[in-house]
Amino acid sequence: MSEKHGSLKVEIVTHREGETASQTFDYHLRAKDERPMALDVLLQAQATSMPELAFRYGCRARNCGVCTIDVNGRPRIACRARVRAGDTISPMATLPVLSDLVVRRDGIARQLRGRLMSGGQGNALNVEAPDTYHDLTACIECYACLDKCPMHARNFADGLPGEMNNDLPDPAQGYRWGNPFSLLKLQRIRIDPLTTEVGRGTALDHAIELGLDACVGCPGCKCGIGINLKGDVIKPLMDAAGERLLSP
Ligand code: SF4
Ligand code: SF4
Ligand code: FES
Numbered sequence: 001m002s003e004k005h006g007s008l009k010v011e012i013v014t015h016r017e018g019e020t021a022s023q024t025f026d027y028h029l030r031a032k033d034e035r036p037m038a039l040d041v042l043l044q045a046q047a048t049s050m051p052e053l054a055f056r057y058g059c060r061a062r063n064c065g066v067c068t069i070d071v072n073g074r075p076r077i078a079c080r081a082r083v084r085a086g087d088t089i090s091p092m093a094t095l096p097v098l099s100d101l102v103v104r105r106d107g108i109a110r111q112l113r114g115r116l117m118s119g120g121q122g123n124a125l126n127v128e129a130p131d132t133y134h135d136l137t138a139c140i141e142c143y144a145c146l147d148k149c150p151m152h153a154r155n156f157a158d159g160l161p162g163e164m165n166n167d168l169p170d171p172a173q174g175y176r177w178g179n180p181f182s183l184l185k186l187q188r189i190r191i192d193p194l195t196t197e198v199g200r201g202t203a204l205d206h207a208i209e210l211g212l213d214a215c216v217g218c219p220g221c222k223c224g225i226g227i228n229l230k231g232d233v234i235k236p237l238m239d240a241a242g243e244r245l246l247s248p
Contacts, residue, residue, distance in 0.1 A: 178210025
């Protein structure tokens with residue numbers, strides 16, 4: 001690897017088979033003024049000194065959402081997050097780690113499985129859907145919004161999975177408590193013009209069962225790509241739930 005443009009040291013933290021390891025990687029800049037993305041660092045590390053390093057990526061264009069990792073403890077989309085010297089890259093703290101930087105995503109997908117809200121109709125004809133509906137379809141399922149969500153944290157009473165707590169709920173069962181992403185999915189169903197009245201009610205019931213009460217007094221959640229979670233997801237759900245959030 002050429003040294004001519006200088007290098008940048010980044011800490012890469014991995015979890016594998018119950019062990020946490022931290023390694024300083026010297027990223028060799030490909031141009032003098034390069035500001036590499038976290039994904040560039042991981043790809044170069046894997047191609048040089050860390051051949052077994054496991055991480056996930058797909059589109060490399062902020063479309064698929066599967067590359068999310070933590071940079072300095074906060075979730076970032078690896079193909080779009082620039083890193084600086086001294087930064088630390090680690091697996092998402094909000095989900096259990098499979099290996100190195102790869103986390104299990106199935107606990108959230110299973111949470112909504114089997115709850116068909118639109119009475120069996122497809123939703124290919126969203127011609128009358130409100131603008132908000134289309135805004136919500138922009139979600140790339142990166143799960144960055146799980147960060148600091150007290151509802152999601154209820155799943156891990158003894159600490160977040162990124163802390164390598166082995167006594168975790170089994171993702172294969174689907175997590176008991178929800179998160180901003182699950183609520184976005186449910187709110188999208190509620191405002192889909194093809195959803196039946198019954199389906200709308202079921203979606204709201206499900207949001208409440210997932211722990212919508214945790215949103216009362218919560219400062220709100222942040223989307224990795226700028227979807228207005230607070231205004232377009234949480235508020236309408238809470239408005240619809242009304243006093244049901246205060247009932248025991
Ligand atoms: S507003 Fe609700 S979904 Fe968003 S972070 Fe708070 S508890 Fe989680
Ligand atoms: S709502 Fe935003 S942060 Fe959450 S999964 Fe979707 S795109 Fe990612
Ligand atoms: S690789 Fe698809 S969003 Fe990063």
